[in-house]
């Protein structure tokens with residue numbers, strides 16, 4: 001049995017929490033690459049299917065490696081229960097779809113990761129769920145959007161790619177007033193810097209593809225909530241629709257958690273230096289970084305975030321030409337649409353992650369042709385700042 005690590009701090013929990021040791025007493029967590037499990041007798045199989053006996057049945061339902069990862073995530077998040085999924089999108093889709101019915105209403109902040117926005121804007125209405133997209137940073141917009149049949153309030157904070165911040169406690173208050181549940185996509189904040197459940201959020205989802213793997217290897221996701229909510233909403237949905245994470249990927253994520261606090265701290269320290277460095281440069285129109293006094297929601301951040309971000313949003317003077325010249329001139333920083341990796345990565349949202357939005361919809365989100373998203377990795381700080389410096393000079 002896993003020991004109770006709940007009284008320890010996160011760094012300790014991420015090394016030891018949730019470990020299930022086999023009869024061999026291995027130090028590192030075992031990887032259980034198995035589809036199914038065998039039973040000692042037909043009676044034992046019957047008892048397990050009836051739920052009278054504890055144990056695993058089939059890896060679409062649960063697996064020991066996945067369970068170790070889920071338990072470690074529960075410790076980090078302060079959640080009662082979790083389900084690991086094949087990707088971040090499988091987590092988001094499961095968390096939203098398992099709890100709504102035709103005729104329900106969902107309110108979401110429009111600054112969503114592209115695929116999340118598609119689920120809200122396009123998929124849910126196909127099944128008779130009405131949805132309203134709002135400016136999540138405007139507190140009154142939440143109050144005005146909710147109705148009697150509002151079932152779920154959904155948002156990201158900080159947002160992708162402009163790192164704007166939604167007042168979590170305010171959204172929780174609005175949800176309570178109509179009996180709706182709050183779902184947060186906490187990827188950008190990471191579980192190190194933001195604990196949504198302490199602020200009253202009901203369901204937290206992650207793409208573990210990002211900081212939790214942290215080395216760009218596997219896709220994954222996780223949904224965390226109360227035991228009651230999982231039992232009543234997600235349990236059957238998860239078993240029968242099959243978004244389960246591969247045990248191999250669960251093992252990678254489990255090992256990723258061991259170094260998550262160290263990596264996020266180091267990446268944030270460098271990102272904060274990079275943000276200040278970029279903000280002083282004449283080629284840069286504006287920098288958005290949680291922790292800088294000029295952040296648009298600087299007053300909300302201390303209420304809900306314990307640290308800054310491993311990401312920096314910058315807008316170059318000019319537009320696409322300058323943004324491309326800058327990206328192409330970078331040597332250490334690689335061009336990619338991913339984030340949270342050990343490798344520093346730069347993204348031009350207008351032509352990649354947000355290319356499906358109209359120019360007007362991009363403008364609403366604060367994305368211009370000069371906007372770039374920089375994900376800081378684990379490289380040496382001086383090497384990175386020199387790389388940014390040289391690439392900025394190349395845009396002139």
Ligand SMILES: *Cc1c(COP(=O)(O)O)cnc(C)c1O
Pocket residue numbers: 087088089090092113116156160185187188207208209210219220221
């Ligand atoms: C990457 C990401 C997702 C989707 O995760 P995948 O693992 O790519 O499916 C969802 N939300 C946010 C905020 C993300 O950054």
